[in-house]
Amino acid sequence: MSSVEEFRTGVRSWLKAHLTGEFAALKGRGGPGREHEAFAERLAWERHMAAHGWTCLGWPVEYGGRGASVEEQIAFHEEYALADAPARVNHIGEQLLGPTLIAHGTEEHKRRFLPPIRAVEELWCQGYSEPGAGSDLAAVRTRATLDPARGEWVVDGQKIWTSLAHEAQWCFVIARTEPGSRRHAGLSYLLVPMDQPGVEIRPIVQLTGTSEFNEVFFDGARTDAAHVVGAPGEGWTVAMATLGYERGVSTLGQQVGFRRELENLAELARRNGAIADPLVRDRLVRAWIGLEAMRATALRPGTAPSMAKLYWARWHRDLGELAMDVCGAASLLATGAHGDPYDLDDPQRLYLFSRADTIYAGSDEIQRTLIAERILGLPKEVRA
Numbered sequence: 001m002s003s004v005e006e007f008r009t010g011v012r013s014w015l016k017a018h019l020t021g022e023f024a025a026l027k028g029r030g031g032p033g034r035e036h037e038a039f040a041e042r043l044a045w046e047r048h049m050a051a052h053g054w055t056c057l058g059w060p061v062e063y064g065g066r067g068a069s070v071e072e073q074i075a076f077h078e079e080y081a082l083a084d085a086p087a088r089v090n091h092i093g094e095q096l097l098g099p100t101l102i103a104h105g106t107e108e109h110k111r112r113f114l115p116p117i118r119a120v121e122e123l124w125c126q127g128y129s130e131p132g133a134g135s136d137l138a139a140v141r142t143r144a145t146l147d148p149a150r151g152e153w154v155v156d157g158q159k160i161w162t163s164l165a166h167e168a169q170w171c172f173v174i175a176r177t178e179p180g181s182r183r184h185a186g187l188s189y190l191l192v193p194m195d196q197p198g199v200e201i202r203p204i205v206q207l208t209g210t211s212e213f214n215e216v217f218f219d220g221a222r223t224d225a226a227h228v229v230g231a232p233g234e235g236w237t238v239a240m241a242t243l244g245y246e247r248g249v250s251t252l253g254q255q256v257g258f259r260r261e262l263e264n265l266a267e268l269a270r271r272n273g274a275i276a277d278p279l280v281r282d283r284l285v286r287a288w289i290g291l292e293a294m295r296a297t298a299l300r301p302g303t304a305p306s307m308a309k310l311y312w313a314r315w316h317r318d319l320g321e322l323a324m325d326v327c328g329a330a331s332l333l334a335t336g337a338h339g340d341p342y343d344l345d346d347p348q349r350l351y352l353f354s355r356a357d358t359i360y361a362g363s364d365e366i367q368r369t370l371i372a373e374r375i376l377g378l379p380k381e382v383r384a
Helices: 003-018 021-026 039-051 070-082 091-104 107-118 235-247 251-272 278-299 305-332 346-354 364-375
Strands: 124-127 143-147 152-159 170-176 187-193 199-203 214-224
Touching (some): 003 070, 021 039, 070 278, 091 107, 091 235, 124 214, 152 170, 152 187, 170 235, 187 214, 187 235, 251 305, 251 346, 278 305, 305 346
Antiparallel strands (some): 143 152, 152 214, 170 187, 199 214
16 A cells, blocks of 8 residues: 555545534534635644644644645545545645745744644634725735834735634735835735724625625734745735645645535436436536546646646536536525525525636736736736
């Protein structure tokens, strides 16, 4: 038996032994559009995983990880999906900020922030998009000034579409720290505590009726002067590194949920007879092929993050449309089976939430521009 298969067997055995008792009810809970489901219980589950060494697998051993190979990480995600384990709550800290700090942070950053991420003691959110600066990150207007008397950055501005900000203790914020700077210059990557008087969080209610996205207002919020990753004014490079993790191999965790959604949809088609329609069967097969291609794309060395984002966003949006066709006319009615007049079932929630996939984390239009200009070398878009 290879080392990867031994690792896979260990994952499977651990999940079978521990996803029981109080955690058994969490199977299948959470995920896009469903982050509200049993959040406290899923947090407890993830802390249980951390206590047994199953978080931050790909991190180097010296920073609390297992130094797991890509193949071992794949095995973990596949077994996690097969066990129908709940959606993770610490994705932003573990798979986005953690690798960014390991690559670009100081030793003090690593000592202070990596252990509580690994233990799931501190949750993070991402302060990138703003009104008027969504996918065009270089247009951010949130500003930060250094208060030398107190040795702190003072942050003022607004962020939007901030996932799980209402649950997070910290936010990594892109802010303009050089007055008069434009576009990519003069930006800094700051680590800002959320629990302070200068931070206001307003949930955004979505089509699904849930609100894992938020607006975040910074009004004189403060953070230590040392809580800047990379040199002040050079935050663009660090921000792009984080986006590379967000759109690259880290999507393997996201694909756990995608695979579960596809499997549940195929099972529904078998139960309600939609599988008899050859067009539905063909689309289900194409969706399975697309998911396999998505995994291969995420693992391919040198794959442009923009290409990976384009691929998974369109695939997931198409899956939502397929879900409606599998359900047929019943998909048009919210039954209110649990007393809520707008009580959506899983396929309805999948369809509504996935409409946003081609917009958040960088819209399709912006990704195509990046591919054209930076990969294909085409002339740059004319900007006002």
